[in-house]
Amino acid sequence: MINTQVRVRFAPSPTGPLHIGGVRTALYNYLFARQHGGKLIFRIEDTDSNRFVPGAEDYILEAFRWLGIQFDEGVSFGGDDGPYRQSERRDIYKQYVQQLLDAGRAYIAFDTAEELNAKREAVQNFQYDASTRMQMRNELTLGKEETERLIAGGEPYVVRFLIEPGEDVHVDDIIRGDVCINSSILDDKVLWKSADQLPTYHLANIVDDHLMRITHVIRGEEWLPSAPLHVLLYRAFGWEDTMPRFAHLPLLLKPDGKGKLSKRDGDRLGFPVFPLEWHDPKTGDVSTGYRESGYLPEAVVNFLALLGWNPGDDQELLSLDELVEKFRLEKCSKNGARFDYVKGQWFNREYLLRHTDLELGGEFAKLLSREGIEVTAERAAEVVALMKTKVIEYQTKDGPKKRNVSFVSDLWPLCRFFFFAPQSFDANDKFVKKSWREGTAAEMQQLHDVLATVEDFSVEGQKAVVDPWVEQSGIKPWNAWRVCLVGEGQGPDMYALSAFLGKEEVLRRMEFAIATLK
């Protein structure tokens, strides 16, 4: 194991959109593979035919493309260990199930789901294991001949793993150290179902990881209780010497309240839990995604990477390359992390501010276009430059709150006045009241007339004319001028705004305000 190449895999089920926790698991696998010069494999675990959701596989692939997480082998990436879709590996599993059967490590059972449910209701804490298997309808109680007769007669059956009780099974977890579970609490897990000729997760997982020469299994903590079962399977196959090492990651928890993060939390608190927008083919429901909500992929990656791991120093902003370099699996925290989406917004802001105004202007121009405003990226970039350091008010369950501009889309509600002149003024607005008193209209008329004489309407050009007038007249025109051009107490520096709007528009807005407010 020491000198073999690192090979890890991310193996989702195509049962719906990829959960953000799954994205983090994939990211950690990616970081680990890259930093060891290893390979990352993309496998589809579609052994439950009932839960298959069309479009899910493409969705997952598209999500990773967007995030910049690249795979080396697997579904849609090729490789020598295919097929990488478990539903296409029936023959392989069948062969290995037979191997277990032949070795007496597994047995055939005919108990139907209904029979088992009845049993569970009748017997408290019923478990299909060494203590009960001799009372059930299976190969061990029916005998070989009867078993073969039933199979020949088309009776559906499953193959169960025969677990020897009373053994302490140890799992050496990279994150948690030695984890020990007694085999007596494990049940004789179903490994294979004749009904769809497919294995269950446990069997498929072990066979595939072995055949694909996986060296490290990095997965969510929900798998920890079944890790001993997996160890036992490796042993039963005689593969213990090449068994991968395990690392069970802590789960992502709700931002508030109890339990693990769910889709509902996102809907309730207003943040995405999926990387991309998802249209549920069954219900028609649409769930927003990080991409569609205006998150930058590098911000999502950085945010997720630090939920459960940190570089050990005070650095929080790390590029994908830096993460590859600094990530340490053994330094991952052991306890679940509450999903602090507010910090996610902060990360996005940091990355947003690292883009040039022109890049952001291009995005903003697209957004404006959807509002029916056609401007060039350069023009939009001027607005971005003036407004990207502002705060936006938003709604929460505890009422309105404020936060810094974190998304390009935050700009739009703040920037309407750049494109639309005030149509009316709120006389009760605190700022308007404070700024517009007796005589203000006359002062604004003076400023209007002064501005009318300005030839060069750039910031500098206006200053050259207006500053001396301010000095000489003693009039502080700023707030009232703001009322004229903006309509309320917000916005950028007045000269900057005025220069952006241009002389004609500025004079027009002032005339309207003077006429309206008197």
Place this chain on the structure above:
RNA sequence: GGCGCUUUCGUCUAGCGGCUAGGACACAUGCCUCUCACGCAUGGAACACGGGUUCGAUUCCCGUAGGCGCUACCA
């Protein structure tokens, strides 16, 4: 219920026997100022509890309590 994992500011976390327990997000205040801000500065805020081990425990061990997960012919 059983089994396993886990427990440092509100949140994410640093700490790996001796620290004024550090940082970030969030929050509050001040400065700046033409509005709202940004920025800068400052501040409040944590070792779950009880036993051990030790000269000394946030740190090691054991309990208790909380949290999380698993307990399917789902992954």
